Amino acid sequence: MLSVSHLSCTRGDKRLFSDVSFTLAPGQWLHLEGDNGVGKTSLLRLVCGLSALEQGQIQWQNLSVVHNPEEFRANLAYLGHQLALKEDLTPLENLQADAAVAGRTVSVFEAMAALAQLGLRGREHLPVRVLSQGQKRRTALSRLALSHAKLWVLDEPFVALDGAAQNALSNVINQHLNQQGMVLLTSHQAVSLQGQGLSYRLSA
Amino acid sequence: MSAFLAIVKRDLTLALRRKNEVITAVFFFVVVAALFPLGIGPELNTLRLVAPGILWVGALLASMLSLGRMFAADHADGTLEQMALSPNSLSVLVAAKILAHWLLSGLPLVLLAPLLGLQFDLSTNALWILTLSLLLGTPLLSLIGAIGAALTLGVRGGDVLLSLLVLPLYVPALVFGAGAVEAEISGLGASAHLSILAAMGLVAAVFSPWASAASLRIALES
Numbered sequence: 001m002l003s004v005s006h007l008s009c010t011r012g013d014k015r016l017f018s019d020v021s022f023t024l025a026p027g028q029w030l031h032l033e034g035d036n037g038v039g040k041t042s043l044l045r046l047v048c049g050l051s052a053l054e055q056g057q058i059q060w061q062n063l064s065v066v067h068n069p070e071e072f073r074a075n076l077a078y079l080g081h082q083l084a085l086k087e088d089l090t091p092l093e094n095l096q097a098d099a100a101v102a103g104r105t106v107s108v109f110e111a112m113a114a115l116a117q118l119g120l121r122g123r124e125h126l127p128v129r130v131l132s133q134g135q136k137r138r139t140a141l142s143r144l145a146l147s148h149a150k151l152w153v154l155d156e157p158f159v160a161l162d163g164a165a166q167n168a169l170s171n172v173i174n175q176h177l178n179q180q181g182m183v184l185l186t187s188h189q190a191v192s193l194q195g196q197g198l199s200y201r202l203s204a
Numbered sequence: 205m206s207a208f209l210a211i212v213k214r215d216l217t218l219a220l221r222r223k224n225e226v227i228t229a230v231f232f233f234v235v236v237a238a239l240f241p242l243g244i245g246p247e248l249n250t251l252r253l254v255a256p257g258i259l260w261v262g263a264l265l266a267s268m269l270s271l272g273r274m275f276a277a278d279h280a281d282g283t284l285e286q287m288a289l290s291p292n293s294l295s296v297l298v299a300a301k302i303l304a305h306w307l308l309s310g311l312p313l314v315l316l317a318p319l320l321g322l323q324f325d326l327s328t329n330a331l332w333i334l335t336l337s338l339l340l341g342t343p344l345l346s347l348i349g350a351i352g353a354a355l356t357l358g359v360r361g362g363d364v365l366l367s368l369l370v371l372p373l374y375v376p377a378l379v380f381g382a383g384a385v386e387a388e389i390s391g392l393g394a395s396a397h398l399s400i401l402a403a404m405g406l407v408a409a410v411f412s413p414w415a416s417a418a419s420l421r422i423a424l425e426s
Contacts, residue, residue, distance in 0.1 A: 048289060051425050074291035082282025086214065088221040093214075100210030103291045127221075 006056035034202035087129035215304035233266035255324030256385035310342030347408035354419035
């Protein structure tokens with residue numbers, strides 16, 4: 001279970017948000033809403049531990065994330081605006097290298113299946129640089145299909161995807177929720193997923 | 205450990221797919237080392253005297269050419285974020301980056317040095333010591349450089365700042381590296397110099413990945 005209490009964030013003199021609290025139980029997903037610039041990405045980075053906490057607490061399985069970062073990171077998959085893909089490597093090589101950095105070994109078959117799930121069959125051996133923007137995003141998202149992490153933190157996962165890819169991604173996320181996973185995501189569109197969905201509106 | 209190897213492998217594969225970046229630094233070293241004998245003239249005694257210094261300064265500058273790229277690409281495409289979120293310690297992953305940097309920009313210099321040393325009429329023993337001093341010294345350059353590269357990551361005009369930051373820290377490596385070859389030529393024996401170089405390398409190997417990882421976390425916060 002992820003529980004976030006009384007988070008706040010300041011950038012320069014400007015206070016982006018304060019006193020943000022929510023909890024996420026297994027099988028639940030939380031849709032973080034808010035206008036542009038209100039601090040959605042900042043909140044996600046704060047939760048992941050990429051930015052230092054100014055105020056408040058983040059607990060994973062009732063333990064503070066600050067004091068037990070390894071345990072938390074082993075259960076965390078984060079997808080930000082930057083896709084973390086190497087343009088000169090193929091989608092297959094990217095997935096295998098990413099999995100190794102995240103502490104897992106992934107066989108070629110598993111990686112091929114994950115790419116196929118997001119409709120990239122036949123593109124496995126092309127360098128990422130020749131793929132279209134949407135295909136690059138699909139490659140990055142297929143990382144999720146391989147992930148064993150309990151908590152997925154996704155920043156605008158549905159952006160730049162066509163209808164088929166949005167459905168494929170929804171399926172991957174639903175599967176994760178069915179296996180008692182948790183998802184924290186931002187999106188400017190309406191999101192419909194299985195399981196119990198919460199929504200949190202971020203405002204200044 | 206598998207994450208360590210995966211990062212080394214990824215960086216080497218990327219370098220093979222984009223060879224020009226590696227080749228530029230190596231050619232820089234070759235050209236710098238080849239220009240001096242042409243400029244100084246065929247006076248063998250003078251050449252022997254300046255050889256260790258020139259070859260070491262050349263290696264130092266060549267290794268610095270590629271420092272700016274050590275973390276820049278990973279920072280730009282978000283790979284660094286994923287490394288910071290890995291359950292593996294970031295220091296270990298950074299150590300893998302440093303090893304890959306040395307394999308790509310240090311090791312070629314070590315292998316080329318004896319060939320370039322011939323232009324300066326160095327004796328066989330002196331050539332061996334030169335190669336050995338570079339073998340011990342170039343990892344130290346990559347290790348020190350990593351701290352500088354991590355500190356200047358994301359800073360505008362970071363490349364120039366990086367040279368100003370790192371070059372003074374390279375001085376001990378230069379003094380003892382070139383000193384080893386000079387000591388060998390003058391008949392004093394190079395073992396003392398080489399031992400100090402190795403000792404500095406070991407201290408840096410412990411300290412540098414940790415310090416670089418700490419600076420990278422700061423760079424990621426903004």
